[in-house]
Amino acid sequence: MLNRKELIEQIHLKKSFLCVGLDSDKTKIPKHLLLEPDPLFSFNKAIIDATKDLCVAYKINTAFFEADGWQGWQSMQKTFDYISSDILKIADAKRGDIGNTSHQYAKAFFHTLKADALTLAPYMGNDSLAPFFQYPGHWGIVLALTSNKGSADYEQQKVGTEFLYERVIRNTCNLGSSENLMFVVGATKPHEFKIIRNHAPDHFLLVPGIGAQGGNLSEVVKYGRNKDVGLLVNASRSIIYAGNDAGFTDNARKEAKKIQLEMSAFL
Amino acid sequence: MLNRKELIEQIHLKKSFLCVGLDSDKTKIPKHLLLEPDPLFSFNKAIIDATKDLCVAYKINTAFFEADGWQGWQSMQKTFDYISSDILKIADAKRGDIGNTSHQYAKAFFHTLKADALTLAPYMGNDSLAPFFQYPGHWGIVLALTSNKGSADYEQQKVGTEFLYERVIRNTCNLGSSENLMFVVGATKPHEFKIIRNHAPDHFLLVPGIGAQGGNLSEVVKYGRNKDVGLLVNASRSIIYAGNDAGFTDNARKEAKKIQLEMSAFL
Numbered sequence: 246m247l248n249r250k251e252l253i254e255q256i257h258l259k260k261s262f263l264c265v266g267l268d269s270d271k272t273k274i275p276k277h278l279l280l281e282p283d284p285l286f287s288f289n290k291a292i293i294d295a296t297k298d299l300c301v302a303y304k305i306n307t308a309f310f311e312a313d314g315w316q317g318w319q320s321m322q323k324t325f326d327y328i329s330s331d332i333l334k335i336a337d338a339k340r341g342d343i344g345n346t347s348h349q350y351a352k353a354f355f356h357t358l359k360a361d362a363l364t365l366a367p368y369m370g371n372d373s374l375a376p377f378f379q380y381p382g383h384w385g386i387v388l389a390l391t392s393n394k395g396s397a398d399y400e401q402q403k404v405g406t407e408f409l410y411e412r413v414i415r416n417t418c419n420l421g422s423s424e425n426l427m428f429v430v431g432a433t434k435p436h437e438f439k440i441i442r443n444h445a446p447d448h449f450l451l452v453p454g455i456g457a458q459g460g461n462l463s464e465v466v467k468y469g470r471n472k473d474v475g476l477l478v479n480a481s482r483s484i485i486y487a488g489n490d491a492g493f494t495d496n497a498r499k500e501a502k503k504i505q506l507e508m509s510a511f512l
Numbered sequence: 513m514l515n516r517k518e519l520i521e522q523i524h525l526k527k528s529f530l531c532v533g534l535d536s537d538k539t540k541i542p543k544h545l546l547l548e549p550d551p552l553f554s555f556n557k558a559i560i561d562a563t564k565d566l567c568v569a570y571k572i573n574t575a576f577f578e579a580d581g582w583q584g585w586q587s588m589q590k591t592f593d594y595i596s597s598d599i600l601k602i603a604d605a606k607r608g609d610i611g612n613t614s615h616q617y618a619k620a621f622f623h624t625l626k627a628d629a630l631t632l633a634p635y636m637g638n639d640s641l642a643p644f645f646q647y648p649g650h651w652g653i654v655l656a657l658t659s660n661k662g663s664a665d666y667e668q669q670k671v672g673t674e675f676l677y678e679r680v681i682r683n684t685c686n687l688g689s690s691e692n693l694m695f696v697v698g699a700t701k702p703h704e705f706k707i708i709r710n711h712a713p714d715h716f717l718l719v720p721g722i723g724a725q726g727g728n729l730s731e732v733v734k735y736g737r738n739k740d741v742g743l744l745v746n747a748s749r750s751i752i753y754a755g756n757d758a759g760f761t762d763n764a765r766k767e768a769k770k771i772q773l774e775m776s777a778f779l
Contacts, residue, residue, distance in 0.1 A: 370662020
């Protein structure tokens with residue numbers, strides 16, 4: 246578990262604000278791992294061992310584990326257990342439901358899986374998100390402006406005088422503080438960071454879209470950083486699938502190191 | 513698996529458009545079931561046996577199973593396997609993510625868990641929902657207007673000349689047809705059914721909020737039905753927790769029967 250102060254310390258210690266995304270897909274991991282009793286966990290374990298000094302967070306994409314049913318959830322549990330407590334453990338699950346149900350999701354991720362942070366989908370409004378902020382020491386990371394084309398459909402539509410994603414940020418800021426609330430902000434739209442920093446100057450932003458999704462790190466830093474850095478920049482596929490044979494951990498490390506070096510120049 | 517025609521046939525055969533929601537919570541099920549090897553499955557099995565001739569769908573609320581981690585997913589898998597193929601199996605999971613990830617969720621629910629239908633959260637836009645409509649014989653059920661207070665925060669906000677939930681319905685209708693697309697519509701706002709039926713005259717609507725959430729069945733039918741009925745009305749807690757001792761299945765059946773009788777008058 247990492248609070249805000251500790252997260253910032255780790256960023257400066259490691260000279261990195263990299264989050265490695267574990268989108269671990271049985272059809273993409275090196276073939277030799279399929280002989281292991283738990284291929285997805287073996288893959289994650291190897292990637293974590295190869296990158297843990299270069300990143301400050303892991304983001305576990307629940308979809309890739311759920312595709313494998315209850316065995317996938319078991320691999321996911323083992324992965325959360327394996328990550329050391331000085332690294333932020335993010336469950337990228339985009340949950341959100343009526344209060345009664347959101348309480349169960351909070352229990353699932355914060356209590357059972359022992360994630361530090363959970364991504365949340367805001368469509369159903371503030372009362373659907375509130376239960377996640379009742380767990381001291383845990384983070385809710387709310388979808389604001391995502392990096393996909395479909396973000397134009399609703400997120401970037403005007404509601405009154407502001408964009409929907411702006412309203413989401415404004416409303417959600419009533420539920421938590423920069424100590425337990427972050428936002429997902431797509432890196433493909435750097436100029437919009439300015440708008441977002443207006444509403445959330447102190448919050449950490451989780452930025453996907455570096456690497457396979459094509460975002461640009463220096464633009465993200467230029468527009469998105471705050472006095473405490475305030476950024477977790479995620480790369481998933483470009484790191485974890487950098488290689489696909491016996492030497493895949495070396496390839497992954499090389500790719501993570503490249504990003505970490507780029508980041509260190511900004512710190 | 514049920515297609516639209518078969519679903520309508522089942523509704524007329526059973527004189528019911530009831531969906532029973534399995535929000536199965538270990539802290540609320542009868543105490544004696546906790547001695548069983550898989551209490552959540554034992555509970556679901558008993559509820560299904562007691563109600564299967566009175567309803568046309570079961571809605572499994574994934575949060576309540578995820579709270580129990582991988583064992584919960586195992587209980588969920590057993591529950592999906594137990595429901596017979598003439599009843600619609602809905603996973604109420606409210607998923608939605610970038611395309612690559614949504615494909616994994618589709619695989620998880622349609623292929624691994626073998627759900628017929630899955631609820632979807634539209635915040636990230638049409639490309640986040642599209643993958644779910646590439647599975648012939650399966651349904652996507654998109655959140656439009658929910659029954660919680662927070663639906664006022666975004667869903668009921670105006671985007672241009674229409675409400676956000678209207679835009680969601682309009683946009684999403686491009687992804688599927690009334691053969692594979694339904695919408696979640698909260699029963700506490702019956703007059704809004706009129707607006708919704710304007711955009712989706714033929715689609716089935718999944719209506720939560722009867723029972724514990726306080727919706728009124730006759731108003732839902734009055735405003736929401738179409739020529740093929742076009743409604744699945746859900747009740748969860750009011751049925752499954754009607755009793756909490758050895759006779760809990762009798763209580764659940766009695767409660768489901770009460771709603772089914774009320775429904776039969778409309779058919």
